[in-house]
Every structure is written in C-alpha cells, then in structure tokens.
Amino acid sequence: MAACLTDKHVVTRKPHRCHGCARVFPTGTKLQLIEAVDGGNWNRSYWCPVCEEVWNEGDYDADEGVLFGELRRDNGWEETRQRLEGSNA
Numbered sequence: 001m002a003a004c005l006t007d008k009h010v011v012t013r014k015p016h017r018c019h020g021c022a023r024v025f026p027t028g029t030k031l032q033l034i035e036a037v038d039g040g041n042w043n044r045s046y047w048c049p050v051c052e053e054v055w056n057e058g059d060y061d062a063d064e065g066v067l068f069g070e071l072r073r074d075n076g077w078e079e080t081r082q083r084l085e086g087s088n089a
Helices: 049-057 077-085
Strands: 003-011 028-040 041-047
Touching: 003 049, 041 049, 041 077
Parallel strands: none
Antiparallel strands: 003 028, 028 041
C-alpha cells in the first residue's frame, strides 16, 4: 500500500508530462504534484486538471494506481478535456 507524502498544486518550473494522459505541459503550468512511497520506492508524478478530474469522477482504485498515459483512454477523458480546455485545445 502506497503512502502519499505530497498532494498539492504547483506552478511548474520546467516542462512536465502528466502521468494520467502523458501530454507535455510547458513551464508555468499549474499541475497537481503527487509524491508517494510504495514498497520502499519513492515516486513523483504530475497530473493535469483534466486527468485530476477524470480520476476523481472515475472508479479507480488508488492502491492499484494508473499506468502512465492510461487515463487518456478513459471514455470520459476527451469530453472532460473539451469542457475544461475548450474544443480547440
């Protein structure tokens, strides 16, 4: 079972990939930062607002986690992206 050390929103100082959708976000983007320890392994991941909402609205098991880029394949991901970012983003 993973232990969450950090769960906060940050403004990035360099480009980062969202763990949920694998998109690259430029410097200065507000992303959710999650740091956790699981089985002695430390992990840091960034989440965009779209994936954060898809995760919160979905039926995902926090103990099982999500594979890199997996949330983009969720049936509601694109609709959530359009609602939050606009249809041309």
